[in-house]
Amino acid sequence: MIYDYIIIGGGSAGSVLANRLSARSANRVLLLEAGQDTPPGQVPKEIEDTYPGTAYFDPRFHWTELKVHTQIVSHNNPNAERPPLRKYEQARVLGGGSSINGQMANRGAPTDYDEWESRGAEGWAWDKVLPYFKKVERDLDFDNEWHGKEGHIPVRRIPQAHWNPHAKAAAEAFKLAGFKYLPDQNGEFTDGYFPITISNAEEKRVSAAIGYLNTDVRRRNNLTISTETQARALIFEGTRCVGVTAVVKGREQEFRGREIILSCGAIHSPAHLLRAGIGPVGHLRDMGIPVLSALPGVGQRLMDHPSISLSSFIRPQARLRDSDPSRRHILVGLRYSSQIGGAPPGDMFVAVASKSAWHSVGVQIASMLAFVNKTYSETGQVRLASTDWREEPVVEFNLLSDRRDLDRLMACFKMLAAMQLSPPLAAVTTDPFPASYSDKVRQIGVVNEKNRWLTRGIAALLDGPAALRRFLIERYVVEGFTFQQVMSDDEALEAFIRKATIGVWHASCSCRMGREEDPMSVVDTSGRVKGVAGLRVVDASIFPVVPCANTNFPVLMTAEKVADAILAESRVMA
Template sequence: MTFAKNSKIATRDYDIIIVGGGSAGAVMASRLSENRNQCVLLIEAGASYTKSTFPPQIALGRRVGGDASTTWAHTQEIGSSKASGGLRAKILGGGSAINAAAFVRAPRSDFDRWAAAGLRDWAYEQVLPYFKKSEKADYGNDEWHGRRGPIPVHLRRKDELSKTAQAFIDAALQAGFLSNDDLNKPFPKGIGIYPLNVQDDPGNPALDRNDREIRVNTAIAYLTDDVRQRENLDILADTEVDKVLFNGHHVRGVQLADGRELTARQVVLSAGAIGSGAILLRSGVGPKEHLAAHSIHLVADLPVGQALMDQPNVYLQVFIEGDGAILPALGGKLWEQSSLAAADQLDIYLGFNHFANLAQSPTGKAFGIIACACRPRSRGKLELESADPRALPRVSLNLLSVESDIQILIEAVAMMRRIAAHEPLRSQAVSIHFSDGSEVPTDLKSLREAIVKQVDSTLHVTSSAPMGPLGDPLAVLDEQGRVYGLSGLRVADASIFPDVPSVATNPTVIMAAEYIADRIKQAGPSAA
């Protein structure tokens, strides 16, 4: 809705304003508006659709990446004109509305690491109930899976995958990798099938299920028609937020990009790692020298944007003979350990997909592998280009700035070669290439150089406003997502993670939103 459609928004006194209606924000709006005595406003920069009105090119699970109407323009590197920061969704449902629908959680080791660093409330046993609360899984053990949550999670049978996807799994097993029947177990080492947050649409007349399955994003799962009818919940779409407003160090509302102001007792930023980080900086929350350079009044001197992370990957294309089927788009995932990994840590994954550029293959057939260093050490930065809310921030991911990340990717490529050398892939694989079509070198020196050239973002940007104990030099938030030194302001999205989880972020962001929403409800309106 807009101001024109709902004029009460301009004058309504809100208890909570949530900025950003993506993987986290839609969850927050749904859960916090369960208290009918609490007035909640959700502001989304992009369009708002319901389950029945999502355009097919967005709703279908096999359509990935959205389009120009549902994504932000690319940010640029700090100090250059090079594109950076990757694809970002601009639509109700956020990244969950345009991703590949893989629904894989962060493993236990990520939470053990965070708890050991001082975030004891984020231990695995503490967060597991919120993972379970979010899902309605049709597979796995009840100890690890929820059965009544908003998001349906489906695990395909192996014989439902493409023949090439089946061959990848079989070759991995022949190569000696472990079989994994559940990628959402606490220690999910081995080769398994991607669980997906998709659902068959019985109203779609298409004969092929791949043409009927919809991606059940958070706008569909959490903002149902019944939820949207709540009198205490307003949704303001197609509206960008400039900054958070304060009386001293207490929140009083937000200012929109067009200058209008909305009042609230609490504000929750859920605009994504890049969006929330930029809003904090424009609000005067960030490094004082950087804010001074843009003539922004300092509210809190905190290291916003100084710990940004993403997972580096190289996209491998395996040119093949044989079966040319390209659906379903996802297949198996190998989650493994490099020679540098700790005993409980998974720092490599190989993600099978059918997103390869078939025109580059001499046979017209290929499959893709995301070879990812999923526990990197490199950190980047996020800064403002200017204080103008219409100006995109600058993002430098600094991928592979730590040497060990390069070594992990070298080992990831070696794992794929090992798999390709075993049947049933061995007799099908012609050659292995990077995304630009160049062949993957076999000698170590050339491979290292090629990886540095070919590395890309995995679109799992996190940690622009990380949680951490008081005194942590990178911490912006406490373990409940509250901004240090301020009252009434929280962050709930991928910004808050102390470092990037070892996996795609969507299910873990949803869990975090469930967790923080519960903490807000437990605290009550007087404990912002």
């Protein structure tokens, strides 16, 4: 069979595209996903759970071999020590990141999308994308010019009455610091603290797969969903993409289509293009790959939001419990303007986590997760490690490559430290410390029985005498920097931030859309890859710049908008 559309990647973008393109009965649509299915009535409990910490750390749902550099990699000094590789959790399951993420449903700043247009994405300014954000959502709380009521993804906020004591204390600390309360994070984009907006209904996750690939959609005769199917290589006839070879449950198969759409995310989509000979000429020649289309922007200017964490020990009476009305661990957020380096309003974001992990120690540790909402570090890249399709690419985020990002995180840490020591938070927490998402933390975060029992023992000790708890935190939790050090010594604070800064799993911008004459653009404003025919990219990789948001809703919006463009083009051709 020759399909009209073959979508490679069943994540957030792929789920939207499969739904919208197959809604026209004349279109034959094939959706390929490397991970497992999440069919209605059989969604794994870890994915469906309103608390996302188990799904996120469950290796069944990850590309387990993917590791990245987050710190700056020097290519000018071959003798420089390379920074450590870090595991970077990317989803390998139907629904993609929306099946394992924190269920954060925010959009970013209107200025983000006006910048998209100014960078060459004509038709993607705020007034043009807002209708598609509204098309995505079914807002359960608000009915106004900002929100949609008919979309596939429910959106809501946990009322303050259901917040745990730690979340309430953090909100009070924000108020004392002079920030105003915003009832709607996705309303007017101004500074303030607010209930986090989530893609969740009746205390259950609603992923893109759950929302867009429901029972009725799956019954369509013109839609085929093939899970446990990993794309191996794109097939070209001349410069036209005509199909894909894939391994389906261990067996290689070939699929042919009129149009192929890559929706594999900002790491794997550029890797597919590079293996097909689409990318920077020098790198392709170094890899021995014939050049099909010379596009220097493929894999370049990869972005994420640089992030740090200030953590603390939660007093027993203030902890999040399974019996609470909501088991959500992040209930309140803060958006503020740093006024550093000409940054736009709302350039900084803080998420308050009242539980740091699924296990017993996680229940005892709170974190204020700060990230640079409007980052200027855009020198990351994705390159091939080899031509073997089974090998993960080389990924370098080069976070903090722009000094303004470092300066803002330093200022933010000091601000959060003052809030941490303010009466509301001091009453419910103790022993603050600069936190690092180290390999040790990752290892203990893997969901298994060994870690379940190990953390129970550690938790019992942490709840013991205060002196023992401080010793354990400084000896086994803190990664080389104490709270006192970083608060009294700016050099120590800078060193901590340079070492501890990580991304927040918002990989984007590695196949940017832009003007035809822009040498660094990879796709046009409808996702079509320059220099070839029959091939599009539709996912976070085509963002011109990462927005001031968790990226899931911008991805859903992008897929909705491109799906409309594809359907409009096919009507014209018909």
